[in-house]
Amino acid sequence: MxxxxxxxxxxxxxxxxxxxxxxxxxxxxxxxxxxxxxxxxxxxxxxxxxxxxxxxxxxxxxxxxxxxxxxxxxxxxxxxxxxxxxxxxxxxxxxxxxxxxxxxxxxxxxxxxxxKRHSLEFLRTISHLRSRTNALGAVTRVRSTLNFGIHQFFQENGFFQVQTPVITTSDCEGAGEMFTVTALEPDQLKKDGAFADDFFHKRAGLTVSGQLQAEIFALSHSRVYTFGPTFRAENSNTSRHLAEFWMLEPEMAFCDLQCNMQLAEAMIKDLVGRVLEECAPDLDLFNKFISKGLLNRLETIKNKPFVHLSYTDAVKELEKADKQFEFPVKWGIDLQAEHERYLCEEVAGVPVIVTNYPKTIKPFYMRLDDGEETVAAMDILVPGIGELVGGSQREERYDLLKARMEEAGLDLEEYGWYLDLRRYGTVPHSGFGLGFERLVQLITGMQNIRDVIPFPRTPGNAPC
Missing domain, CATH: 2.40.50.140 (Nucleic acid-binding proteins)
Structure with missing residues (x-):
């Protein structure tokens, strides 16, 4: 009403x-x-x-x-x-x-x-006014439509939203690129064991992912999702990286990798369809001035099934490519953006879901496949972007998860609560993470991720 x-x-x-x-x-x-x-x-x-x-x-x-x-x-x-x-x-x-x-x-x-038309580079210098322009105003409307569409999609499919913490003591990815949250003065931080005297009595940081906490509620409410800001202290000034960005992370109990892939593909198609219907004038602007052929690409994503490739088969496709990649290809490497884009733009012509990556390049929580060389992981690669979604079936077997955590050098006492989830009523479960800004890039055709978030946070840049 x-x-x-x-x-x-x-x-x-x-x-x-x-x-x-x-x-x-x-x-x-x-x-x-x-x-x-x-x-x-x-x-x-x-x-x-x-x-x-x-x-x-x-x-x-x-x-x-x-x-x-x-x-x-x-x-x-x-x-x-x-x-x-x-x-x-x-x-x-x-x-x-x-x-x-x-x-x-x-x-x-x-x-x-x-x-007159202003360059996007110039507009980044006046972030407090750039939303008044046609292009950035259109990005704002598309972003809002996608945000609302995400909540609609998950509510219509029986998911509950969970607000996971922004301040956390758990490093989901184990990458060591978290911003530290502290109430201590700089000179106090120089002391050994300083964090024992800090606000939380241990080291805390801004979250890089809400996945681990979302698993808690998936194992009590079956279908949940978290959607909010995440942070990474990566000193990168590329067009693909932000220090603060938004992540969508659904998590489902009683759901294997196949179920997970079906959910992710259905969600992407649904969101693309919503924007095509509700933001047609804005998309026409992007198609005309930002990215030629954008509308055709979006219609393809909406209407054609995604192609599935195992990591092994994807590497074979890349090895036989008639193209010189900047990063050489061999089994066991982490695929780079150039590899990901080649697979979906040159090989398939549609988004590609790559599955079963080597365990050595994926986090500890992903379920080991038979043979224990690969894990039940999946990435969705899309034209113009590369990786849009990264997900997996989670390791629900206590002994195998404990061994993976020990291999990763994690403190088992610190992550005891995570192991408890496998001790008390464990079930197969899976989920994925979608970088919201990358989704907005996909749908608007914007090349620089700083142009699809209202206030980009990058090294040396936090103007307002």
């Missing part, structure tokens, strides 16, 4: 259901103003959709000379008037102003956004 909390109408509402002759009130920011004789044509946007609303202001308005003629790009206004049929091409209606109130001025000499 929609709640009416304002007399204001959004531009999206007006343009999706225009009622000529109706009196309406809208608020927004000026994109452009041009004068023609006794009229001013003011384009305004409120961010609700890609399209602007043209306001026609006549010189008979009481504040025409004082306010209307002074409007510049970036000014905030409120307009009350009549919705009328528009004689101009490209718009069905326009708003004939009865009142135009200037709410907030923008200094034309210093306002950095004008009626």
């Amino acid at each position: 929609k709640t009416k909390f304002s007399e204001m109408r959004t531009i999206k509402e007006l343009l999706n259901n225009p009622v000529v002759g109706s009196h309406v009130a809208v608020q927004g920011w000026v994109r452009t103003r041009r004068d023609s004789g006794s009229l001013s044509f003011v384009e305004i946007s409120d961010g609700s959709c890609l399209a602007n609303l043209q306001v026609v202001a006549e010189e008979s308005l009481a504040n025409y000379d004082e306010d209307v003629k002074s409007l510049t790009t970036g000014c905030a206004v409120k307009v009350v008037g009549e919705l009328v049929a528009s004689p101009a091409k490209g718009q069905a209606v326009e708003l004939k102003a009865d009142q135009l109130q200037v709410i907030g001025l923008a200094d034309a000499d210093s306002y950095p956004l004008q009626k």
Whole structure:
């Protein structure tokens, strides 16, 4: 049920259901103003959709000379008037102003956004204003649609959302790239055993994954998911990495690797379909200006089944490729982005699910396959991105999990709670992690991950 909390109408509402002759009130920011004789044509946007609303202001308005003629790009206004049929091409209606109130001025000499295309590199320097542009505004709407779609998909399929901790004492990946959370002063940290005197009486950090905690609730509620910010203190300044990013991590009890892959593929197809339906104008913008052929690629992802390859078969495909890779290929290596993209772009032409990776390149919690050389892991590789999803069936057998943890050098006492899950009612279970920003990249065609998150956090960069 929609709640009416304002007399204001959004531009999206007006343009999706225009009622000529109706009196309406809208608020927004000026994109452009041009004068023609006794009229001013003011384009305004409120961010609700890609399209602007043209306001026609006549010189008979009481504040025409004082306010209307002074409007510049970036000014905030409120307009009350009549919705009328528009004689101009490209718009069905326009708003004939009865009142135009200037709410907030923008200094034309210093306002950095004008009626021209700005480079994405420049826009990253003004993260507090870049969401007002067409491209970044469209990213925001797509991101919101995907966020809502994720919750809809999992709620419709019997999953419960679990909020896993942002501050954790468990390192899921064992990568040692966690941000430390401490209440100690720098000089106190220099002492041996300093963390025993810290807030949690042990070393704590910002989470790199909520998976381990999600497993707790999967083994009591069967189907759960966690979706929130994760952090990695990796000193990388590439177009693929962020220090703060969002992760979606579903976890299911009584579910093997096959079940896990089916869920991930169904979810991706569902989300792509939602955006194609709900964000068509935004996707048209991306298809035209950001990534040619984007719409065709998304339709392919939505409509064609994903290709399945074992890691061993994937390596064989790469070894016989008529291409020189920067990173040489042999069995046992961790596939690089160039390998992943080649498999889905050149070999399959659709997303590829690679399974059964060598255990030596995967974390301790993944279930050992028969033969104990590989694990029941799966990665979903997509065009333009490479790895989008990484998941596995979890090792539910106590003795094998304990041995893997010892091999990884983990403190068994510290992770005793995780082993307990295998001592008390253990069952086969599986899950995956999806990097939300990579999903937004896939659907928008944006090449740099910093352009699909509102406030990118990278080495040396946290402006607001």
